[in-house]
Amino acid sequence: MNDPDLDARIEQVLQDFLALRRAEAQAIDARLRAPLDELASAVCAGGKRVRPRLALWGYRAGGRQVDAPMVQAAAALELLHTFALIQDDVMDGSPTRRGRPASHVTLARAARRAPARFGASAAVLLGDLALMWADSLLTDAPFPPERLRRGLRIYQSLRSEVTLGQYLDVLVAHSRRITEEDALKVDRYKTASYTVQRPIQLGLALAGAPDALLAAISDYALPAGIAFQLRDDVLGAFGDPEVTGKPSGEDLLRRKPTWLWARTLRRCPEAATIADVERLRALIVESGVLAEAEAEIRRLVEHALAAARRLPIDPELTCELAALTERLAWRNS
Numbered sequence: 001m002n003d004p005d006l007d008a009r010i011e012q013v014l015q016d017f018l019a020l021r022r023a024e025a026q027a028i029d030a031r032l033r034a035p036l037d038e039l040a041s042a043v044c045a046g047g048k049r050v051r052p053r054l055a056l057w058g059y060r061a062g063g064r065q066v067d068a069p070m071v072q073a074a075a076a077l078e079l080l081h082t083f084a085l086i087q088d089d090v091m092d093g094s095p096t097r098r099g100r101p102a103s104h105v106t107l108a109r110a111a112r113r114a115p116a117r118f119g120a121s122a123a124v125l126l127g128d129l130a131l132m133w134a135d136s137l138l139t140d141a142p143f144p145p146e147r148l149r150r151g152l153r154i155y156q157s158l159r160s161e162v163t164l165g166q167y168l169d170v171l172v173a174h175s176r177r178i179t180e181e182d183a184l185k186v187d188r189y190k191t192a193s194y195t196v197q198r199p200i201q202l203g204l205a206l207a208g209a210p211d212a213l214l215a216a217i218s219d220y221a222l223p224a225g226i227a228f229q230l231r232d233d234v235l236g237a238f239g240d241p242e243v244t245g246k247p248s249g250e251d252l253l254r255r256k257p258t259w260l261w262a263r264t265l266r267r268c269p270e271a272a273t274i275a276d277v278e279r280l281r282a283l284i285v286e287s288g289v290l291a292e293a294e295a296e297i298r299r300l301v302e303h304a305l306a307a308a309r310r311l312p313i314d315p316e317l318t319c320e321l322a323a324l325t326e327r328l329a330w331r332n333s
Contacts (some may be wrong), residue, residue: 006173010052013137015017017137018036018040027116036253039129045188046098048308052077053074055200055202056203058203058209059206061314062203062204062207063208063209079137080131083128084162086103086123086124086168089102089103090104092256094246094250107326108120110313138155148206150205150206151202154202157193157198158198158199161194162190162194164189168182168190172186173256175257178265179262180259180266183258183259184226184230187229187259188226191229192225192226193225195225196224196225197218201217213311216311217311220311223300223304224325224328227296227329229259230260230297233259234260237249240332254300260284260289264280265293267287270282270283271283297329301325305322305325308325
């Protein structure tokens with residue numbers, strides 16, 4: 001599944017598509033080059049490309065060899081993800097992403113004399129463009145009409161669920177009480193569905209796989225996706241910024257409503273009054289919450305892998321999925 005050639009093909013689709021959009025924008029006004037350059041930089045700034053890879057895996061699990069239409073569909077998911085990251089950084093006020101300034105920071109610096117809110121406003125609009133252009137990439141992919149229609153149904157569910165999950169994330173972040181149940185519900189829609197379930201189902205649908213296989217994938221995808229998010233929570237609190245590309249401990253200081261933070265508050269209510277990152281980290285470790293998070297990740301991964309082994313697919317594809325699951329669940333970035 002970790003195929004450098006496929007990664008390069010996805011990258012090329014994105015670069016070619018954005019070059020055309022940049023030319024169109026510059027024909028409207030030369031000042032539109034700057035935001036389009038920033039979008040291209042954000043899209044091509046690295047990242048794990050998890051959603052495109054899982055979509056490609058789903059296509060193969062549906063009985064197809066990866067072809068140009070599917071590479072284009074996978075690229076659309078990466079452009080959609082860029083939309084989500086840009087707007088998420090605005091909402092969170094995050095200064096960096098993937099080891100570079102977040103888009104709202106870059107746009108604000110480029111504008112210089114513009115009002116302070118310019119960067120955030122411009123980034124929201126840039127995210128909107130990424131979303132619209134992701135739609136265009138997918139809908140223009142030359143699949144047979146029936147397969148494309150089934151894929152678009154999955155894609156629309158993906159878009160709706162990640163947006164609703166983000167709303168719940170914002171709502172819970174401003175609630176007076178944060179629970180593990182609320183955090184897991186956000187994880188279910190912002191990560192498990194968006195990152196794992198729907199991308200695989202998109203690939204399956206575009207391949208023409210039976211509905212039964214699309215339904216069966218959820219038993220793997222939901223626990224795997226929640227495990228991936230719990231790993232993100234741990235890395236957000238304890239990760240090395242040089243490796244993760246994000247400030248370490250920032251989630252704790254901002255009281256981001258993660259499962260890790262909700263469990264810590266339930267165990268140690270005094271954490272709500274602590275503003276020192278190192279003290280908060282020590283509390284999470286000493287209270288046993290970090291160990292519990294690791295145990296929960298392990299349990300979810302075992303559940304997901306057991307479900308993967310039950311899927312009626314080529315055993316080689318099962319092994320690929322298991323390897324990716326292990327790599328993401330125990331990653332350090």
